Amino acid sequence: MKVRALLGRKIGMSQVFDAKGEVVPVSVVQAGPCVVLEKKSAKGKDGYSAVKIGFEKAREKSVNKPDGGFYKKLDIAPLKHVREIRVPEEQLAEFEVGAELNATLFEVGDVVNVVGNSRGRGFAGVIKRWGFAGKRMSHGTHQYTRHPGSVSAHSWPARIFKGKKMPGQFGNVRKTQESLTVIQVIPEKNLLLLKGPVPGGRNSVVLVKTSPKKWKRG
Amino acid sequence: MDVLKEVGMESRRQDLPEIRYGDTVRVFVKIVEEAISKKDKPRVRPQMFEGTVIRRKNAGAASTFTVRKVSYGVGVERVFPLFSPRIEKIEIVKHNKVRRARLYYLRTLRGKAARLREVRIDSEQAE
Incomplete structure (x- = not known):
């Protein structure tokens, strides 16, 4: 199974009608555009294979010196949110540093997991x-x-x-919502409509990832 | 938030008349009768539901309206999604004079007391 992942923002929830005319509750997630920042190989000094992706441009002054140097070397505008995704070694060739990933990575019918911080209730x-x-x-x-x-x-x-x-403390912890079906992809706005709720409030950052249990496409 | 408003709005129905609370309407719903044997195709037939609109919820793609009727002495209310593709057509029988947007008080009334007075809307008088 190929791993696909995107960082995005939860926009909120809405509803659409399916082919039968039934209402489907959907979470609207703006997934991407993300930039590939780094590839790690099991053969290299890292010792494991992964891809680092970033999302949303950061303001110049909010980037610290070491990070700034990292982006300067790549000649990429600094990004706000960066995550590392574990990817099998043989899939690394698909990614290219500096390449942009967007919502078209996913198709209607795909099953994904969504990781995010749940709403904090204190x-x-x-x-x-x-x-x-x-x-x-x-x-x-x-x-x-x-x-x-x-x-x-x-x-x-x-x-x-x-x-x-x-x-005790309720919420504001990392949660994974598993097995959400992609109902619709809107490439112009990088939107994914996922059936069911995703963790976090509006505008919270989420990671949309292929579901290892339910993924059907290659 | 603006992006959210647009989602699901492509399925919005432009062909249906504007429904107001208090209207007496006929809603024709597509009923799919499942095929009994494999040779048959599922049959789609319209079913009519006539009653008073006692509520309209404006919530973008999730908007609904509720129609109430009294059937064999039993009050029946049905909530329809405003943009549902299962609605074949809506006929507005008449507009009624109402003084509030939520006509829940009709639930406690029976027979003659539950009537509403008809009003003609200006644009229709001109016709």
């Missing part, structure tokens, strides 16, 4: 974070409506099990 309680039911609002309940209740028993096990669902 320090959330158990109702929001884990879907706990909470307590009743009346009949003697006093300031205990959103509490988690008991977290364990007393003399046995006399401890709290690891992984117990408790309040």
